Amino acid sequence: MYFERITTPGLSHHSYFVSDGTEAVVIDARRDVDVYVERARELGVSITHILETHRQEDFVLGSTELAARVGAEILHGQALPFEYGRGVEDGEEIAVGGLRLRALETPGHTAESLTWALADTASGEDTVIAFTGDALFVGETGRTDLYGSRRQEQMAGLLYDSLFQRIFTLGDGVILAPAHGGGSVCGKGILPRNESTLGYERIHNRLLSKPRHEFVRTKTRERMVVPPYFSRMEAWNLQGPPLLGFLPLPASLSPQEFSERYGGDAVVVDVRSAESFAAGHVPGSYSLWLAGLSVYAGWVLPYDTPILLVADSPAQYCEAVCALVRVGFERIEGALQGGFEAWQSAGFRVDGFPMIRPDEAERLRSSGAVMVDVRNAEEWGGGVIPGTMFADVAELEIRLGEIPADREVITFCSVGHRGSIAASMLRQAGYERVYNLGGGFKAWQAQEFETARGLDAEAIAGQAPITLHEAVGDEVETAIRYVEEESQAR
Amino acid sequence: MYFERITTPGLSHHSYFVSDGTEAVVIDARRDVDVYVERARELGVSITHILETHRQEDFVLGSTELAARVGAEILHGQALPFEYGRGVEDGEEIAVGGLRLRALETPGHTAESLTWALADTASGEDTVIAFTGDALFVGETGRTDLYGSRRQEQMAGLLYDSLFQRIFTLGDGVILAPAHGGGSVCGKGILPRNESTLGYERIHNRLLSKPRHEFVRTKTRERMVVPPYFSRMEAWNLQGPPLLGFLPLPASLSPQEFSERYGGDAVVVDVRSAESFAAGHVPGSYSLWLAGLSVYAGWVLPYDTPILLVADSPAQYCEAVCALVRVGFERIEGALQGGFEAWQSAGFRVDGFPMIRPDEAERLRSSGAVMVDVRNAEEWGGGVIPGTMFADVAELEIRLGEIPADREVITFCSVGHRGSIAASMLRQAGYERVYNLGGGFKAWQAQEFETARGLDAEAIAGQAPITLHEAVGDEVETAIRYVEEESQAR
């Protein structure tokens, strides 16, 4: 048996390639599927099955893409009306060489979630590895808020039962193979370690020592943002996303060509660091640092609009193309050759804003600057800066009107990346005096500037799930009031 | 300016990737075009033009494939009615960044042959590099026999004039960039060195110190075989070959599956070494060693028939797929997992024949075995074994009737690879007692066994060009008579 975890950086998504004899199976394939085809070639095996643990909401599934390349059968849960592949019965088994993979219905994260239990018939019928999708992670359990707050309690209960009645009953000595690792948006507390077992998780996983009702209560209160692009990913993954074929190859553009192309309907996405972006950028461009591109592109970029890229090197352009394609952006039409340096040297108009340190931010604040905390509700719970305005970067666009345009505005997040996204959006909206706090809240805190305790998690719990278009606004209002009052009270 | 020679092993074909600024050009692209697309990505440039020096006859051109991937314009000579791309005027120039590539009509090898002369405007208008296609190689000139013997003299004259009036007039200090290197079937004396200049060739190239009429006379006498697949390559390259898309991915087959699939219409191609093939192989399979696959597949394999592969490793399967695709074989449907060892261990029927040393061959010959020299006419000119039968491996199939089936048959070539092809074909045809001479004629000669001087080149010159279906037979008859007579005379 050959077993390999293939992790997609940025998304912290794990897919798996498993083979035995002449056959192979891929579990939860990503959209750029060359990696699986290449592995099949290297090992001299044929991919016969493509398995899904669930529909996925944070990236485009590569199942149909891979099937088009290798002719394998796609299998998924039957609780959703997928327009491709085949829904399997609970308990159904497939054979891959001498391996058996059995489908277990484990709803909770989503209704159609499956766990695939792998046995190696060479040594027995018991499960060796469990592919749990988003039901169980290393140190965490799947989110249960995707169907809205009204169903969150129900889903949390389902998840608990899936874990204890279906997954843990496979035995302690089963290797855990989940769909995400540390850093994923699909679980806030996933540990930065990929090795674990059902037995280890049963004992050490944060929430699993609690009785069912407490587990459900805690899960029901979890505050996680549902980014707007989730709905597009979900729709695509249900229908089968458009086939991609070869990766897009953006045209290499000179500064002159770039400026002409930009004049049209395209958006410019600058994937360089926050520091580089602050020091100078093509006016009107979005700041979306490379490692965060897969996660944040879906927050701020319009779909179906041509994208022009600014990066430091050809290697970065390649990475950016992959990162965008994985979350459904395909119209990547141009890449500025030579990057921003070429643009600047060619005399085209440039924009920029200062990247400031905590002491400078403190000084500006004292003289009237507005600080805007663009972290998310979860992070606000862990501590804030008094007197700050709150606007998750994901909802900044719709809340721009609330931020005073005639004052200096300091954006910040935890370390500076999202602060740069926010600052770029403010600049686009015409804000004149924008700053990004280098090092963000962490640097502020580390330098021992004034902080307040976090927003009251209890107060904002039990409400509607935090989705961008419904609920965040109110809660943030509450939050703003709260913090301002507390700040005044001191 | 970035300049890279991309050589295709087996074919000894050189293509070139040249870029400047945001633009790149590919000259004489091969069919599996990933290498060019990847280089464009790595360098951050766009391929804007795909240039052809001529139609090519020994492999499938990748121009249309590459154009489909990157959207570039294809340019070629206008003396042939290509069904794709655009024919350029003599002297026409294209710009690639600051480079200029000028088309020079240089007929001789073929009528539509072009030389592309590259100038770097950053330093001047003179030519820096000449892409000469098959007009001029390092140490050799292109063959002039492709239009048949009646036109060979005319073509040789055209070639001479192209060389001296168009190419060498570019100046001595021009770097030579031809379409083939040492080992190619497109020139028998190409040196195994890739670096040269027009000035160096003008002086040192074998034939170029001769006056025109001698050049023409010598070229007209050149004996080179025109393999049957040349006509298919030529037709495809004229029309534009079928688009390939992703490389074929043969199914990984267990011995059982392989045996079932084989039962049908497929042919089995064994790309292992001659030694391994001799020691054991799937009955009825062709022996086509990997490094020679691109050159000899077209000689012996039927087009449009499914191919099943036997190799030593997954890496060899990948190489074999590329080698076959490059010469137009696309239906590569299966690969025996675990190679011949798996087949044998599973108890399937095996075939084999002895690989023998010169002393053993001598002994067998003394006791009545027939020796069959499957080298080509060119090689026969350099020395032969007395009493041997002659049959270029390329024409072996149509001449099988002449080889006595009731005697022991020893095949040999120069070192043993083609001897193995021949032996595999004899086994397929039912010959019972077949041997392949390990080390071939070289080992025979090195061990100082009896040889005769080569077939008289004069005697076989001046006749029709050696093509498979017309002329080879007669010449070989002549050759056989000659050698046998000489042998008897001694």
Added chain:
Amino acid sequence: MYFERITTPGLSHHSYFVSDGTEAVVIDARRDVDVYVERARELGVSITHILETHRQEDFVLGSTELAARVGAEILHGQALPFEYGRGVEDGEEIAVGGLRLRALETPGHTAESLTWALADTASGEDTVIAFTGDALFVGETGRTDLYGSRRQEQMAGLLYDSLFQRIFTLGDGVILAPAHGGGSVCGKGILPRNESTLGYERIHNRLLSKPRHEFVRTKTRERMVVPPYFSRMEAWNLQGPPLLGFLPLPASLSPQEFSERYGGDAVVVDVRSAESFAAGHVPGSYSLWLAGLSVYAGWVLPYDTPILLVADSPAQYCEAVCALVRVGFERIEGALQGGFEAWQSAGFRVDGFPMIRPDEAERLRSSGAVMVDVRNAEEWGGGVIPGTMFADVAELEIRLGEIPADREVITFCSVGHRGSIAASMLRQAGYERVYNLGGGFKAWQAQEFETARGLDAEAIAGQAPITLHEAVGDEVETAIRYVEEESQAR
């Protein structure tokens, strides 16, 4: 936490690279340590500790080599007087970033064997992964015969207790990370799957469901050969082997140079396939196919004698150098450029012998040829060919006198590789008519030629452990008699 299994092909040895924060640890390093240093560079971490599970007997430990490169501390068991590193107390812990590795004394395979239990303090104090060395493998347990037959029962008992009192008490949900995988000489039944847990092994491992006394009884009867090089490996690993520095770089030799160098005291090792070797080789060379080089070099090659290599390609020469260095051969002084083909073409004397198929072997046997089974006692137990002589390839040299020199001799093993080693040794010893059976016993059996049931395991059990210099001879005599009698009886 970063965790990587680094497997050495040929040896089927697993080493492990684990890091956290700025620190890394390597467990059971191999001698060519570049892979660990490179990983440290790539991850940006410092190797602070090098851990050994035990002395190792089948390869040279890389601990001192790696320590010389990176300055880390070496830790091992204290039950042996190692002349380097530091012996740890039972229960002692080391920290690597936020990880803790605790040493557990788990004697049985050897006296000083340790299991290193890794905990990740980010999630708890319980063990996540157990590095068990040669105590517990996937599907197998370590051999207990290395101290000779008198102590085998004692060691087997110790192993049982180590497994049940120390290792399995870590919990079912612990990932198993042993020192060897499938194909290793250190355990005959290790499965070709690398993923397992203590819980899975506790239930499914072949011997572990038995009570202690049965476990001990079965282990005590295990027949495994102790190759002669084990003693050298053990001595080196106790003292600390000589430092290697950069990998040896054998001189590239032309056939002429090779022939001159060979005249001296050097041995020629031909790492090509059995088929290629049979078809032709440099006279007097050893046939040691590449994948088996690390395992069989120590059986047949003299240490401290210069080695000249024959291979198919430069890549094979590199692999051969690594394979030899890993088992202590360092004087690799030359490599024949162009391989055997160059030798043959240059007219140097060649040797060879036929590679035959089962039907040919049967025919030769009928007419008086001797068949020599060079597999090992273990394999003999699974079935034999009647009338055969038995000589494990490992002891062939000392038993050559027993094989009649005046008859045709057919060597065979399971598929053909060791048969080729044996044939090469017979040719060196002057045997004139030698054959190697292609496909070996498997092909014979698959073609349904006559076989007899295996040598009686009971009969040869309970005796002294099979070591080359003591006991193998007698058992084989017994075996020969047994099979011959049975054959006659039929």
Added chain:
Amino acid sequence: MYFERITTPGLSHHSYFVSDGTEAVVIDARRDVDVYVERARELGVSITHILETHRQEDFVLGSTELAARVGAEILHGQALPFEYGRGVEDGEEIAVGGLRLRALETPGHTAESLTWALADTASGEDTVIAFTGDALFVGETGRTDLYGSRRQEQMAGLLYDSLFQRIFTLGDGVILAPAHGGGSVCGKGILPRNESTLGYERIHNRLLSKPRHEFVRTKTRERMVVPPYFSRMEAWNLQGPPLLGFLPLPASLSPQEFSERYGGDAVVVDVRSAESFAAGHVPGSYSLWLAGLSVYAGWVLPYDTPILLVADSPAQYCEAVCALVRVGFERIEGALQGGFEAWQSAGFRVDGFPMIRPDEAERLRSSGAVMVDVRNAEEWGGGVIPGTMFADVAELEIRLGEIPADREVITFCSVGHRGSIAASMLRQAGYERVYNLGGGFKAWQAQEFETARGLDAEAIAGQAPITLHEAVGDEVETAIRYVEEESQAR
């Protein structure tokens, strides 16, 4: 013949690996020699000779390092008393397989400079490739100022004669293979194209169409800086530099460890971009961007002081180690894991300064800020900003006293990298209000802010050669006066 140009980025240095048969030669090896050893392994050849064209002054020669690894002979010119290798006679030849390399004394750049003329005896005795060292580049000729101004005229004359009497007489059709490419400090006008011939250069090279006296006159006036580290490189390359062995492996340090280590005698080198450095850095660190590290480390860093690195990723740390080692810095003792972000998040003190755009610089200048142009004299000749102070970054340290500490200081170079070096040095020296102009002079010019024509090249020509410690100061004073006057005059 195998021929490969191996270019060292940063240094724009070309070395060459050439092989034929079993032998190979390396010309002008760099210090990290793995690349040559690996190529020899891959090709299966032995490096028999290491050739030097001259002593080299801008990097550490790898000849002795490579010889220690592969045992080859080192050959160089005999006009210098090298303490290793062997000086060759003019006209002496060495054989490498069928190749011949002949040494031609071609003084001018240095006294002992050689050109190695390669012939391929397979096709003739004439030269195919000329390895010209620093005598002739693509589009440029070697500098002649290294022996000081008094000897510059003499050296220029020698160079002219070497070119026309020794090099060009090899013939137009000879491929040019120099020791440096575009971007090197060894020739200001080397073109960014690597392909050329003697014939092409004879006609198109900038200076070569002039008669001898004009060539000498022009060369004698060339203004190039002689960096302080040249003398160390020259001394080391004469004696044979210290052997390096394996590449240094800096310890991975957490922010805490880094801060402790820094407290001592170490210097911190930050290889991130100018933008990142400006936005925040470890106080007191040098800004030396990665691509410029090999060139500028020798300008500003003390030799023999431990170096601690700050970079964005492990890959950058590796590149930085190579870049430093190549110019003789070996004590690279630590690398900040997680880079500056980790430092900042851990709450350690940070420094920074604004990266400004031309419009901001103009505003600051209007209100009294000093602009310091840290480009070199050559660049000053092409245009300047009126009212600026001039201080080549190479001499900034010794001229710090001239820059007013109580005013705002804006550093700038051509695009921003050296401006960052300068700003980092000013911060170290205690300047409070420092700015770096993003995009440098190019951006300023492109935005059409006020410029003045360049410093009068005639005025500063004919003087002593520009070396750091002698002449630059005066010329710059002159330059400053000139520009200020001109500025006032307008």
